[in-house]
Amino acid sequence: MSIQINHHKLDWQEMADERHEVLAAWVTGQDVDLEEAIAYHRAMPSKLNFAHTLTKAKQAGRTLAQPRAGVAELGAHIELLQYLQNEGEADLLPTTIDSYTRQNRYEEAERGLEESVREGRSLLNGFPAVNHGVDNCRLLVESLSIPVQVRHGTPDARLLAEITLAAGFTAFEGGGISYNIPYAKRVPLEKSIRDWQYVDRLTGYYQEQGITINREPFGPLTGTLVAPCISHSVAVIEAVLAAKQGVKSITLGYGQCGNINQDVAALQTLPLLAEEYLRAEGLEDVEITTVFHQWMGGFPNDEARAFGVIALGGVAAALGKATKVIVKTTHEALGIPTKEANAQGIRATKQVLRMLQDQVYPENPVLAQEREIIMQETRLILDRTLELGDGDWALGAVRAFAAGVIDVPFAPSSFNAGRTMPARDNEGAVRFLSWGNLPFNKEIQDFHRAKLEERGKAENRTPSFQMVIDDIYAIGQGRLIGRPR
Amino acid sequence: MSIQINHHKLDWQEMADERHEVLAAWVTGQDVDLEEAIAYHRAMPSKLNFAHTLTKAKQAGRTLAQPRAGVAELGAHIELLQYLQNEGEADLLPTTIDSYTRQNRYEEAERGLEESVREGRSLLNGFPAVNHGVDNCRLLVESLSIPVQVRHGTPDARLLAEITLAAGFTAFEGGGISYNIPYAKRVPLEKSIRDWQYVDRLTGYYQEQGITINREPFGPLTGTLVAPCISHSVAVIEAVLAAKQGVKSITLGYGQCGNINQDVAALQTLPLLAEEYLRAEGLEDVEITTVFHQWMGGFPNDEARAFGVIALGGVAAALGKATKVIVKTTHEALGIPTKEANAQGIRATKQVLRMLQDQVYPENPVLAQEREIIMQETRLILDRTLELGDGDWALGAVRAFAAGVIDVPFAPSSFNAGRTMPARDNEGAVRFLSWGNLPFNKEIQDFHRAKLEERGKAENRTPSFQMVIDDIYAIGQGRLIGRPR
């Protein structure tokens, strides 16, 4: 790989050629007119601005609820989002992009879209925003009364960002690590990080014109037993990389692990860590908010049980005072949800959020210890990353992944070492059975070892990969910890 | 009222005439043969014994799930309970008794039963066990593979107890206070307490023959903003009264208030208080377990929201380590639930219970304070009660209610003072806006006053009855605290 990257701000003028090339990749690119887009954003009411809504929630100490949703055809997609807004009482809306678009396969997306129109049902697992183009996307934005975000999983999202931001979307999920490692196999990190610096720089350009676009690294990564220190490390790096490009509104994510103390501690430490590392880079005027993802791994088939999982996610989000929560549905283990199921997931979550909104999870030593562990682990990883990058976060990230200093469990990417093995401890918190090359000190290593020995003793078996497999199936089978039966 | 009561053990021989009279009240009474019934119980497998199952759960630190359910006709009722056992995965079963039987109106129950059979749908809101009689009830008990309890709301349950215990039921809900004050208007406490001493003495007789029948005072009372100190006081008195009659397995209940700290503190203090007062009476060999009732007040109409309320109840039950939880359904605000809705409520609850079963709610100062308040308040009430009774709990209870020393909010009974006014504080815990004649000391009074002033300030209104009304509707409308909009 010959791309040379660093974490410095891209020069907007020098990006002109690249932008030209990006916009030429699909016919709809030609409709992007940045100056006109900025005027369009200026004329939008503030209630449609994502960052604005997040700021208000953060100040009020409230947790907002946002679903995932996207279908191929425009009319159907508008109807879906309006339903989630009106019947689901969503506070924030998504537009989930289909998997072809995520891989920049616009021709296949076009075919899927055409067939979907023909068959009258969505053959795509999301909304192909690039194929729809700026004007159609604006019809969508204008048909809603709350802000809407682009949610996807695209290693190279440059064209998608150009089109959707020009269309009036005010939030854009993803990042150079979080939308590569869990979502690709052979995309080098240098390339995806660079492509996401483009997206961040574009966002920064809007910001320079006074238009705040919210950016959100994808917190849960593979969604499967990802310990907080891993996702926090990626989140902080992506926050720094985005802020360097001029992004001012950043929402950092974390996917529910299932142990309430660990989840609350993770939510509490995430902004602390981000602000600490941003400050160290002199990036002080960035607003950090948090997003909690309800359980991202395998779900129970049974809808009633799924409601239990969903509500428990709502509990952790509320007690951890997340700024927003991404809501799952009772159809999670069945397939893409109907709009009714989606709305039900939101309403169940909102009931929990509202019943807990004025309650405080009391400070206590177990929570403090959990926070301390997360802070220490994450700092060990991040400090080593910066060291590997000789003070450059972009370079450091590439080298840290190569060295297994950051290592995401179950990730498909060949640029991920894949040497860690997570498992739950005896109270269900996610720990490491093997930490591979994570730069843990002896104290932390002993901590993980002791925690898993404790579980092993309780289950009368030696901690092994079978525990991991059992844990992967556990929630789907109605429990948190995969105990032998 | 001329009945003279005291808390001493009834003389079994002297009860013979009364038993004769009780059994003569409806034709099915003649089928009760105590010696034969004891032989029947002896032959029952231990997995059908309620107390036995509770003991195992308590030792394992697990929370069991139990629904409410009852329809008029026997076959339909068996089908319902089997469904809840097999599809709902209930750990314990109920038989909810209809409201005519609860008022000893067996003729009306008979009519309702006949009409139900004729119309093929239940016109009664429960199972008229007295009308069905011993043999039919045995068919029910024998068709199940887990224990089943009688749940009702009957001020005078003597005949119901005779018949259902003889039929092999191993648990019987209710008590002389908890099944009078919320369930009757003009039944003097002397009468209901004496009638429940009969039930407890009967249970004690079974116990003397080696058959343990579990007894459970009805914890939630009116289900509407009942602060822990009120329900705990009633629970402890009924525990003492039952134990005096020879009952050895007692499950004490508490209905979810909605603030997690208060709910956990309530569950933790309930057995402590009971054991303290039992010990003082020299009643040491009684096994105390706890039952948590998911929210007993008005529910949301929307099923998804109702799932949220149900799951949050599961969270509090698990974190408070209740021995069992009584599960609500998503049809709560719609009418008596279908068996499917009932099973869904159980499964959603069990998912939450299982995901939390190995987690510990960490000890913390807020929780400790909440426990301390509940302990102090309850002791103030109980000590004054015993004083009023000149050392006799039965007499004390009667006089305490007359004096408003115990006072259940919203109770229909004319023997309840009805001078307290509960309201939520700014974090949703249930406090007192007016404590009427509750024997609170200045410290406790100041505590309540301060808590409600804090809320008043946050809402910019003076605490008043409007707050109470707002709180009554709040959960049904999707929130815990009835804030002005």
Place this chain on the structure above:
Amino acid sequence: METKTLVLGVIGSDVHAVGNKILEIAFREAGFNVVNLGVLVSQKEFVEAALETNADAIMVSSLYGHAEIDVRGLRDLLIEAGIGDILMYIGGYLVVGSQEWSEVEEKFKKLGFDRVYPPSTLPQDVIPTLRADLGL
């Protein structure tokens, strides 16, 4: 302005007291003279109270599902007592389980009620209609 008298109560073996207390307060605040019989009220008690207080309307609650059985014949008793044309409302969970509302409404209109309300009714949903029905 004239003060109208309402007789309020929960019929039969029903003990649900909370809604009844709230209705009492709300009707009183709305300017009615309220005679609240509370819970566990028999048909006879309703009729007697209406006669004694010269009431303008009877407001029956039933929450526990037995209303169908409990209210049969109440209108006839009122006719016998010579106040057959008194305004009579009913509200609450009127049947066991949930049934199509229009059917429930029709059933209770046939049983002699002028208006029938579902359980989600708030006091403010009723008061304007009640005023109108009473010519206020």
Place this chain on the structure above:
Amino acid sequence: METKTLVLGVIGSDVHAVGNKILEIAFREAGFNVVNLGVLVSQKEFVEAALETNADAIMVSSLYGHAEIDVRGLRDLLIEAGIGDILMYIGGYLVVGSQEWSEVEEKFKKLGFDRVYPPSTLPQDVIPTLRADLGL
């Protein structure tokens, strides 16, 4: 005993990696020789791997809902490559949303698969059948 070779992979633009890793481990533990192509596998890669390794069966996963589009023509490519009768299974979330399983199964049988499995499949649900189909 003879060792049979399985080619394993997640087809199309699909990146769901967890089930794939678990299947790899389970098939290996069951005594198969497993060639795991991982996620994001094209039809061409499946055919080439099967040819190169002289595989006895191809195990296709698709979780993300696009299987219908992604597998069309795969059986034809295998026929062209001269291994048209190779055993081929597919499993996962095969369509967008949830459809009647029997329809889904039929659809994918028509698309050339010998067996079709729903997402709730555990490795132990497949292995005995696979052994039987391979004459083990």
